[in-house]
Amino acid sequence: SQELEQSPQSLIVQEGKNLTINCTSSKTLYGLYWYKQKYGEGLIFLMMLQKGGEEKSHEKITAKLDEKKQQSSLHITASQPSHAGIYLCGATHRRTGNTGKLIFGQGTTLQVKP
Amino acid sequence: KAGVTQTPRYLIKTRGQQVTLSCSPISGHRSVSWYQQTPGQGLQFLFEYFSETQRNKGNFPGRFSGRQFSNSRSEMNVSTLELGDSALYLCASSMGQLKDGQRYEQYFGPGTRLTVT
Numbered sequence: 433s434q435e436l437e438q439s440p441q442s443l444i445v446q447e448g449k450n451l452t453i454n455c456t457s458s459k460t461l462y463g464l465y466w467y468k469q470k471y472g473e474g475l476i477f478l479m480m481l482q483k484g485g486e487e488k489s490h491e492k493i494t495a496k497l498d499e500k501k502q503q504s505s506l507h508i509t510a511s512q513p514s515h516a517g518i519y520l521c522g523a524t525h526r527r528t529g530n531t532g533k534l535i536f537g538q539g540t541t542l543q544v545k546p
Numbered sequence: 547k548a549g550v551t552q553t554p555r556y557l558i559k560t561r562g563q564q565v566t567l568s569c570s571p572i573s574g575h576r577s578v579s580w581y582q583q584t585p586g587q588g589l590q591f592l593f594e595y596f597s598e599t600q601r602n603k604g605n606f607p608g609r610f611s612g613r614q615f616s617n618s619r620s621e622m623n624v625s626t627l628e629l630g631d632s633a634l635y636l637c638a639s640s641m642g643q644l645k646d647g648q649r650y651e652q653y654f655g656p657g658t659r660l661t662v663t
Contacts, residue, residue, distance in 0.1 A: 474550075474636060475654040482649045520589065524649065529559035532579035532640055532652060533602040536589040 435459055436523055438537035446545050450509050453540045455521035457502040464504045465522040465534060466495050475520065478506075508542075516544045548573065550639050550655035558661045567658045569637035571618050575599070575658040578620040578641025579652065580612060592618040595620050596642050624660075632662045 437456045445451050455464070463482045467475035479488045484499025492509045508515055517543050522534035551570045561564050571578050579602075580592040589663040595614035612622040618639075624631055634657045640650035 456648050465652065467654070472634065472657075472659065474552075474656040475638075477651060477653050480649060520590075522652075532577045532594040532596070532638065532642055532650075533591050533604070534579070534638075534652060536579075536581075536590070538588050 434538065435525070435535050436521060436537040438519075438521055440538050441538065441539060442541040442543075444543045444545065445511050447512060448510055450507065451511055451542070452508075453506045453519050453521075453542075455504045455506070457523055457525070457538050459502070459525045461499070461502050462524040464495075464497055466504070466506050467508075467520045467522065469518045469520060469539070471518065478512070511542075511544045513544045513546055516542055518542070550637060550653055552637055552655040552658050553636075556659045556660060556661075558663060559627050560663050561627055561629060563627050564623060565660060566621050566623045567625060567635055567637075567660070569620045569622075569639075569655060571620070571637075571639030572653055575639035575641055575653075576618050577640045577650070578614060578618065579621050579640075580620070580635045581638065581640045582606070583636060583657075584632075589636070593623065598651065627662045629662050632660060634659050 439454050465480050466478040469475050479495045481497035487496045494507045497504045519537045520539045522536045553568045577596045579594040583589045594602040598614045609625045614620045619649045636657045637656045638652040
């Protein structure tokens, strides 16, 4: 099984709707990272979370970290076509600590219909 | 600040050849990590370099190697290319100094698309 599970795998929403993507770790999280990727391109850094209960926002995107559940959620409010892409969560775990080794989920593909 | 740069952006090689990819991190960043992305396996960690030393290594065969220079620029090399090595190779940079409780934001480059025929 995957160390980092994302759900859903894909999502199609109408423009203006809210949506949530979840990322669950099977190991103790040390840091949780959210990225966005356009197909075949590099990853765009969105947010990093490191403390239980932490919540960060950037424009219409909010990410939260639930340390007890070893889970993070990414919420997009009033989605726009520009939000379309692949959302990836990455994590560092206790064992590797604060080194540069990130384990990634399989990604969530988001389509926003105008 | 300039972002992470990778060269070349696209590469076509034949089986058995070797290839070298380059990554220049963000100025001031000392850690460079390399990842392979394929449709089947997703994003997988290859290795990380910090201050010219390999600090972490993923589960890839010895054909995959890397190095880091004193200016933090990094190269990765793949020898005896196989069809399965076709992938998007991404590098990421971060400050990377080991301090208790410190996590670092990691920034990715645009990637090098390697096609092996």
